[in-house]
Amino acid sequence: MQKKPVSFDLLKPEPLLIVISGPSGVGKDATLQALKTHDLPLHYVITATTRLPREGEVDGKDYFFYTKEEFEQMIDNDELLEHAIVYEDYKGIPKQQIREAMQSGLDVILRVDVQGAAKLRELCPDAVLIFLLPSSNEEWHDRLNHRRSETVQSMKVRLETVKRELEYLPMFDYMVVNEHNKLEEAVDTIIQIINVEHHRTVPRKITL
Numbered sequence: 001m002q003k004k005p006v007s008f009d010l011l012k013p014e015p016l017l018i019v020i021s022g023p024s025g026v027g028k029d030a031t032l033q034a035l036k037t038h039d040l041p042l043h044y045v046i047t048a049t050t051r052l053p054r055e056g057e058v059d060g061k062d063y064f065f066y067t068k069e070e071f072e073q074m075i076d077n078d079e080l081l082e083h084a085i086v087y088e089d090y091k092g093i094p095k096q097q098i099r100e101a102m103q104s105g106l107d108v109i110l111r112v113d114v115q116g117a118a119k120l121r122e123l124c125p126d127a128v129l130i131f132l133l134p135s136s137n138e139e140w141h142d143r144l145n146h147r148r149s150e151t152v153q154s155m156k157v158r159l160e161t162v163k164r165e166l167e168y169l170p171m172f173d174y175m176v177v178n179e180h181n182k183l184e185e186a187v188d189t190i191i192q193i194i195n196v197e198h199h200r201t202v203p204r205k206i207t208l
Helices: 028-036 068-076 095-103 114-123 137-146 152-166 183-197
Strands: 017-021 042-044 081-087 087-095 105-109 128-133 175-177
Touching: 017 028, 017 114, 028 042, 028 105, 028 183, 042 095, 068 081, 081 095, 081 114, 087 095, 095 105, 114 128, 114 183, 128 183, 175 183
Parallel strands: 017 105, 017 128, 042 105, 128 175
Antiparallel strands: 081 087
């Protein structure tokens, strides 16, 4: 009787769907921009929108720009992973770019607000959800104040929003502190998370 040969060729990473979220002002965009400089095998999701391009924005790079009629056709055809109306314009995530990236073996990473992350958790239970945090309340307030667009009322609204967003924290898989002037530390932690996820004995499975 021929014995079955032993093989330790078991590590076959499945592509991940990585969701970066957190409160306004925590530095989600800056974190993604810094992550891009590491030249990792990641596909950064490009959002579809019906708003008009701003000066310097490029279709297919900054956003996918569609007419309202085209976007609503995409909704009817179930071509969007999730979508919402933001300031009277549609915004959404096309499924096709995620499928194509994963079929080529790339991990997919996207940035959404906390409510969007909750929706993605429901739609894709095996997504990797990462919650970005400031190092302190004082730092968070300083970041918002540096925008010079916050009023007393808008700060009050943001504070109430953050209180609600923190209630979603148990839904996330990881927390990463993005401390002022220590952006690379946050990026390194995210890279470590991705590496660990690719060494799970039971890989996450993403179906769209």
